[in-house]
Amino acid sequence: MPAEPGALALPEMDVPAAPTRRALRLPRFPLAVIGLFVLAAVVAPLLGLPDPHAQSLRDRFKPPGWEEAGSWKHPLGTDRLGRDLLSRIVWGSRVSLAAGVVTVLAASAFGAAVGLTAGYYGGRVDAVLMRVTDATMSFPVILLALILAVTVGPSFTNVVTAIAVILWARYARVIRGQVLTLVQLDFVAQARIAGAGAWRIITRHLLPNTFGTLLVLVTLQIGYVIIVEASLSFLGAGIPPPTPAWGSMIAEGRDVVTRAWWVSLFPGLAILLVVLAFNLLGDWLRDTFDPKLRQL
Amino acid sequence: MSRPPASRPVIDVRDLRTHIVTRWGTVKAVDGVSFTVDEGETLGLVGESGSGKSMTCLSLLRLVPRPAARILGGQVRLDGEDLLTKSEAEMRAIRGRRIAMILQDPMSSLNPVFSIGMQLREPIALYHRLRGHALAARAAELLAAVRIPSPVERLRAFPHQLSGGMRQRVVGAMAIAAPPRLLIADEPTTSLDLTIQSQYLGLLEELQERHRLALVFVTHNLGIVARICDRVAVMYAGRIVEMGPVRRLFTRPAHPYSRALLESIPRLGRRTGRLTAIEGQPPDLARLPAGCAFAPRCPSVMERCRVEAPPETVVEAGHVTRCWLETPGIAAPVAGAPPA
Amino acid sequence: MLRFVAARLLQSLVALAIISVVVFVLARATGDPLYLILPMSASQEDFDNARRYLGLDRPYVEQYLSFVGRAVTGDFGNSLRARRPVSELIRERLPNSLKLAVFAMGVSLAMAFPLGVMAAVRKGTGLDRFAQVVSVLGQSLPTFWVAILLVEFVAGRLQWLPAGGIDGFASYILPGFTLGWFVVAGLMRLLRSGMLEVLDSEYVKLARVKGVGEGRVIWLHALKNALIPVVTFAGIYFAILVTTAIVVETVFAWPGLGRLAYEGISSRDFPVIQAVVLTTAAVVAVVNLCVDCLYALIDPRIRYAR
Numbered sequence: 018m019p020a021e022p023g024a025l026a027l028p029e030m031d032v033p034a035a036p037t038r039r040a041l042r043l044p045r046f047p048l049a050v051i052g053l054f055v056l057a058a059v060v061a062p063l064l065g066l067p068d069p070h071a072q073s074l075r076d077r078f079k080p081p082g083w084e085e086a087g088s089w090k091h092p093l094g095t096d097r098l099g100r101d102l103l104s105r106i107v108w109g110s111r112v113s114l115a116a117g118v119v120t121v122l123a124a125s126a127f128g129a130a131v132g133l134t135a136g137y138y139g140g141r142v143d144a145v146l147m148r149v150t151d152a153t154m155s156f157p158v159i160l161l162a163l164i165l166a167v168t169v170g171p172s173f174t175n176v177v178t179a180i181a182v183i184l185w186a187r188y189a190r191v192i193r194g195q196v197l198t199l200v201q202l203d204f205v206a207q208a209r210i211a212g213a214g215a216w217r218i219i220t221r222h223l224l225p226n227t228f229g230t231l232l233v234l235v236t237l238q239i240g241y242v243i244i245v246e247a248s249l250s251f252l253g254a255g256i257p258p259p260t261p262a263w264g265s266m267i268a269e270g271r272d273v274v275t276r277a278w279w280v281s282l283f284p285g286l287a288i289l290l291v292v293l294a295f296n297l298l299g300d301w302l303r304d305t306f307d308p309k310l311r312q313l
Numbered sequence: 314m315s316r317p318p319a320s321r322p323v324i325d326v327r328d329l330r331t332h333i334v335t336r337w338g339t340v341k342a343v344d345g346v347s348f349t350v351d352e353g354e355t356l357g358l359v360g361e362s363g364s365g366k367s368m369t370c371l372s373l374l375r376l377v378p379r380p381a382a383r384i385l386g387g388q389v390r391l392d393g394e395d396l397l398t399k400s401e402a403e404m405r406a407i408r409g410r411r412i413a414m415i416l417q418d419p420m421s422s423l424n425p426v427f428s429i430g431m432q433l434r435e436p437i438a439l440y441h442r443l444r445g446h447a448l449a450a451r452a453a454e455l456l457a458a459v460r461i462p463s464p465v466e467r468l469r470a471f472p473h474q475l476s477g478g479m480r481q482r483v484v485g486a487m488a489i490a491a492p493p494r495l496l497i498a499d500e501p502t503t504s505l506d507l508t509i510q511s512q513y514l515g516l517l518e519e520l521q522e523r524h525r526l527a528l529v530f531v532t533h534n535l536g537i538v539a540r541i542c543d544r545v546a547v548m549y550a551g552r553i554v555e556m557g558p559v560r561r562l563f564t565r566p567a568h569p570y571s572r573a574l575l576e577s578i579p580r581l582g583r584r585t586g587r588l589t590a591i592e593g594q595p596p597d598l599a600r601l602p603a604g605c606a607f608a609p610r611c612p613s614v615m616e617r618c619r620v621e622a623p624p625e626t627v628v629e630a631g632h633v634t635r636c637w638l639e640t641p642g643i644a645a646p647v648a649g650a651p652p653a
Numbered sequence: 654m655l656r657f658v659a660a661r662l663l664q665s666l667v668a669l670a671i672i673s674v675v676v677f678v679l680a681r682a683t684g685d686p687l688y689l690i691l692p693m694s695a696s697q698e699d700f701d702n703a704r705r706y707l708g709l710d711r712p713y714v715e716q717y718l719s720f721v722g723r724a725v726t727g728d729f730g731n732s733l734r735a736r737r738p739v740s741e742l743i744r745e746r747l748p749n750s751l752k753l754a755v756f757a758m759g760v761s762l763a764m765a766f767p768l769g770v771m772a773a774v775r776k777g778t779g780l781d782r783f784a785q786v787v788s789v790l791g792q793s794l795p796t797f798w799v800a801i802l803l804v805e806f807v808a809g810r811l812q813w814l815p816a817g818g819i820d821g822f823a824s825y826i827l828p829g830f831t832l833g834w835f836v837v838a839g840l841m842r843l844l845r846s847g848m849l850e851v852l853d854s855e856y857v858k859l860a861r862v863k864g865v866g867e868g869r870v871i872w873l874h875a876l877k878n879a880l881i882p883v884v885t886f887a888g889i890y891f892a893i894l895v896t897t898a899i900v901v902e903t904v905f906a907w908p909g910l911g912r913l914a915y916e917g918i919s920s921r922d923f924p925v926i927q928a929v930v931l932t933t934a935a936v937v938a939v940v941n942l943c944v945d946c947l948y949a950l951i952d953p954r955i956r957y958a959r
Contacts, residue, residue, distance in 0.1 A: 155888040155892045156937065157933065157937060158896055160929075160930045160933055163926055164676060164927075165679070166918055168679045240793060244796075245896070247795050248795065248797055248897075248900050251797050252918060253918055267801065274809075285795060285802070288798065292794075292795070293793035376861055376862065405866065407864070408861070409863040410864060413863075416858065422856055422858070424878070426877050426951060427877070436864070436865075473953070473954050487863060
């Protein structure tokens, strides 16, 4: 039989519902990786690792344990000041994860509030809020972080603020879109007829229906925030030393990457793993709960 | 209307079979469908959702959704040539030019980012190799032929600027651009307002007369069948269970399913207590029972029906059905089953 | 259409104004800006003189207006480190950044379009899976880390391409790819999902029914519709590009605006940072304006909105 052209939509077929609900195939790899890092971050002080701040000029630039010149006392090697790399990576995860989570929570809370308001009230309110949202969304995060770094000085708070101030716009857009669809549905009209005020409708009826979307967005964004935080630390506009942060660790290792490749490699791998895990988890959440968000 | 008898039907379908592989099993969407349509004749294709009407039409054009769906066998003869043996390039030359199709929802069947003119000129240029001014003129002519006012201005419009009825007319204009031998209309009036529906049907009849089109009209609305069709085929679970002249179907339906369909329509003047719906659920196409597909819902079911699928039998000249009730010699039921 | 452009233009100006206010306020509100400008050894008298000279004893509104006035004419003061007018530095560096950005965008588009479209057309095949892997990896890799590794291995050990500086076409390649990578990943994913949706649509079906060739169906009928979500996000991706550019320029020693920003942070050179921020914001605003116009060009429903 000669070939036929590419896939077309199936016309309406009355195919009945699947006989049994397919078991949710949990994404094991991402969950495992995230779990590992979160666990390590939380119990870091209890792990019996060497002090991440402890300098030892004698032990400078020791290669990882499996190399000839290395030892298993420092499994991943040491940096320019003799500090244990594994320990710094574990402690660095506290910073990165904290930055990621806090920023995303703040941005999503504010963004969702804006989106709900814009979607519910519509009209002029919506138009104005969306203009602001669009303008914010296209502003490069790093510029704001730069200004803050130079004027107020780099700090954890500044990083979170700079990113959150730009990030909320994404949530506002998506939530607003959702609310616009929800508002057409009957249950909102019924709530209005029953005399519910705006606040009640928004919090009791609209908000719970957006949780799924919020969850997907939040997960997808944590990875992005971690990368931005690392980039900022790399440039010196993020978490200031001596706090171990993956980005600044990579920056420190930059000049010696030829002879001490591990100093830059391992923190970068850590970032890659964590962000990849969050992205994969977010993709899975989205495919499971709300495939219409495919565009994100 | 009198017409000279054609030597052979425009389209002659024999034992067409199309299966779709889904995660719940293989769906026999089109399961041994055969029919013919002559020049100037209208065949109605009637059935519930999922009966295989649309898939049959797509199969004629060899546009079934790959890779899940595949045409397994049969013959589809267009003016004598079997389309199922043609190459893809040959089929592309046939689509639109010799077989055209009108889809159900005009809002979604027109491309929102291109003008009406562009979407109309494209097929014209493809079929007739016209350019420039001649092309534009022909496009305007087609719009006029489907009774669209100010056709020249309309060419520059975009789909979202037109009403539903007008959009469907544009789709109609595209369909007769060649003009084709066979026109398939897949529920073209379902998305239109009631008042517009009648106008559109009138337009189709006019176009058919003018171009001597063979018309396959897919619908689930028996009222439309009564108005516009010469013959009608009733489909159920991928098979044609009854086919014959429209008159015959309405006055002397041979298949219990056809009868049930007719009975479920409220009629003027008839005293109805309750509307009768057809008992049971539409069949699970991935797991059809052995025997007649309608057996689980049939009020006149016999033991035989559950065991063996009835073959096509002739009730009268031009009127066939698939039902054991109509098969001669089977009228006597097997012991234990209710009488036919 | 003209009204549309005018409205967007106004919006951009408002946005720029807000940014300038933010920059201004942050500088003043976080302590005496003189501390940022004068050396540590300055005496109290030096401070008072400087204050009068720089007009910092005048009311805030007046300061802001003169700040804006000077900024608009390109006068951003002098760089603390280089002791040259900042506007000169910007004039030197900006074209380099633009060249790199255009190169990177070109590369990204050239890679993302075919991959994204074909991944959707050949859904489920090896190509599709490859595209998805590329997409996820691209959005998970920290750019600066990849940049460092590339400099070390491709430029350092293998010596295939130059490690830094701007020196002929070959020097564009590493920074260009690094810069465009993130964008490729995101763009490709957008295109793929957009195409998947569009290929399922009724109008694509009708185009095939009409007998239109498959190539035309994909690249004209389908793609133009799939571009709409892509263009919607284009502005955001450009902002991400700017962010990434700063990092890439730093690692590859590219003499552009991004590198200038990095130097500015390291040396706490406030006038430079201020100028870079404003210039970049202006560029971003212009790009967004173009993107909006492009959007209206593609989608007639926007153009002829009731």
